[in-house]
Amino acid sequence: MHPLSDEEFHRASRYVDEFARQIGANPVGAFDCIYRSHDFPDTRMVIKLRAAHEVYALKIDVDSPGTGRLKQEFDHLTALSEYFSPMKDSDVVHPVYLSPSQAFFVTPFIDRPTAADLIHNSIDDTQVAQIYRRAGAWLNDLHSFRPSKEYRFRPKWMTDLIAELNAQVPPSVRAESDVMLRVLLAEMAGLRGAPETQVLAHGDFHSQNLIVGQGQMVGLDFTETREKLAVYDIVDFLKSDVFRNAPTDAIDRSGIVQANKQMFLRRYRHPFRMDVLDFCLRARLLIDWLSLWQADHPYSAYDEDRRQRLGDRLRLAFQKP
The missing domain is CATH 3.90.1200.10 (Aminoglycoside phosphotransferase (APH), C-terminal lobe)
Incomplete structure (x- = not known):
């Protein structure tokens, strides 16, 4: 796990609450930062959270509203999820939610080894x-x-x-x-x-x-x-x-x-x-x-x-x- 600064924690809390409201879940309790970018440690990270009896990965890019980086990735995941859906042996993580701010999106968290x-x-x-x-x-x-x-x-x-x-x-x-x-x-x-x-x-x-x-x-x-x-x-x-x-x-x-x-x-x-x-x-x-x-x-x-x-x-x- 990676520690979060106060500013990062409050930002992540806002994003987590937004997603919980979107899926109609009760307020989410504890969450953890499971990844922080080596090259962009202050702006890119992944949060693991549990909501509505499911575990999710919330991917944050603070600069994405200006660059469109996460929206582009979310669009790729959407197209690829449909493409891979009939395949038995291959898949991608499925997109669940893209924030209107484009600062984060959510996919299921897959608890398996890489x-x-x-x-x-x-x-x-x-x-x-x-x-x-x-x-x-x-x-x-x-x-x-x-x-x-x-x-x-x-x-x-x-x-x-x-x-x-x-x-x-x-x-x-x-x-x-x-x-x-x-x-x-x-x-x-x-x-x-x-x-x-x-x-x-x-x-x-x-x-x-x-x-x-x-x-x-x-x-x-x-x-x-x-x-x-x-x-x-x-x-x-x-x-x-x-x-x-x-x-x-x-x-x-x-x-x-x-x-x-x-x-x-x-x-x-x-x-x-x-x-x-x-x-x-x-x-x-x-x-x-x-x-x-x-x-x-x-x-x-x-x-x-x-x-x-x-x-x-x-x-x-x-x-x-």
């Missing part, structure tokens, strides 16, 4: 492999929501970002990352302009945004949903694999456990190029690693563990042709 919980913590490799398989199937369903388009791959933004981050890391780190960046630049020359698939993408498809339901995988947090290359959603999910312990020979050139990558792709049917996926995975892991070496940022024990894991995977990935 894919990240299991990928990070399960000791059962077979169970985790099935999570990857089900996640790939869910993403395949999402990417089928609209007809796909062909779009040319433009990777320069990744190498530019790596170069920018690389300038701000300790010399010992730069000595390694310079070599990795040169490899990526050489590969990029052959991939630039390659035909790839553009879809309505989740936009932030990390493993904490997929709930492992009873028989269904349930997606949430569609604030970054937009048209983009399908491969970027695949990368966002697969990069969680760095938290799995695995023998050296199990890691392929993308930096991911090969068996887990294959399981994810088993039920993903949209076309993509494997060389583009591998390039993007290595670039994304390198971006994440360098981001955790920036001198002007405080790092937690979790960040330090992730930094170590990313470095280990990158060293293995760039040893392989």
